[in-house]
Amino acid sequence: MLTVAIVTLLFVPVLLDRDDFPLATYPMYARQRAEVVAITTAVGVDATGGEQRLGLGIIGQTDDPLIAVGELRAAVRVGEADRRCAEIARRVDDPSIVGVLVVTERHDVVDHVKSGDGFREREVHAECDVPGGQS
């Protein structure tokens, strides 16, 4: 009886269609996904205007890409891209990088993996200088 009750409890998130922790609906990779995907990220800019990809530790102070992207996307959604840009800029430890852009890029991810060329378009949400950088 207790086992039945516990197993039933596990399915409550399914009945409510509400993901949570530790009882969950485990929806990871369940939804259909298009080939063109919007990815919010941050890029570093050097003195010549060239761009460099920043690492997860710089972008999100984490080693988990889901957390880094999730936080950045949430910041953009609530209009705090400038604040997030400044935070990221403070973490930049490469002296050649003088600025940071917070962007949402649309990529054809299949083309990106196959040929490295999946970029379609970009929207810049925030632009900020790296403290102490020589722009």
Added chain:
Amino acid sequence: MVAPAERLAAFRAIANGFATAYLVVRAPMFVDLGDRAAADFDPVGFLAWLDDPLPYWLVVTLLVAAIWAGAASALGWRYRITAPVFALTLLALTTLRSSWGQLLHFENLMALFAIVLAFSPAADAWSLDAHRGSRVPGPSARSGHPLVVASWIVVATYVIAGIAKLRYGGWGWIDGDTLRNHIASAAARLDLLGGIPAPFAELAVRSGDLLVVAAVLTMVVELGAPLALLDRRLRNAWVGATWLMHLGILATMAIGFPSPLFGVAFAPLFRLELGVDRIAGWIGRGTNRPVNEVISEQQGSRG
């Protein structure tokens, strides 16, 4: 189900020991949770009532307490205290990790196993508590029931994941394109975030019809999980297939689910005490009960 106390004890040592080791290895990540911006805090689970994130000192305190209690409970020391403390602190830390705008699903089984063990007589054998004089009880439903619950938690987890794919993705999930796009998206995201994509991501994306096979097998593994409870052959087949699925996820998406990859997720499905005794025999040390006594009791309990 009747089971020897040693089986539940082995599960205790494996599950709580693994979770403790996980906390130690991932300690820097957990400590960083006390240093994140309050604006990013989106609490879930039993932390949902919080308005502000936990202060740094509390996160560190929880982590230290969890590691101490986890090690103690794995060894079966003052189990009636350390096991619930571990379950609570582990739940707090893993819930906190999912409270930053992105629910993660890497630690659910670890937390749920710790909760089951906290309510179980898992230190009746093979524990520091048991060494202090109490007689080890014989096989009983009292030892078996927590293993039944843990086993059902494992299979239900995978069934729920399979249901999610049908619910949110529909039957089209098994045509291979969705899986291909998820693999490609994970690789592209890592690349764009300055990470290193999975070594076999490109191969998987180019593999065409093989992804259809992978998608179908994924659904079979997930929705077919309850078959593992029917008999040993089905259990072994399902565990092997599920482990390979997780290996494939790691190799193509650079996403690792620690508990299944290290086999801990499947532990409650097996007669662990036989494996422990076999290993103890190999290294030339005994357990506190002879192997033949344990086996005889099991044979007796099966009638």
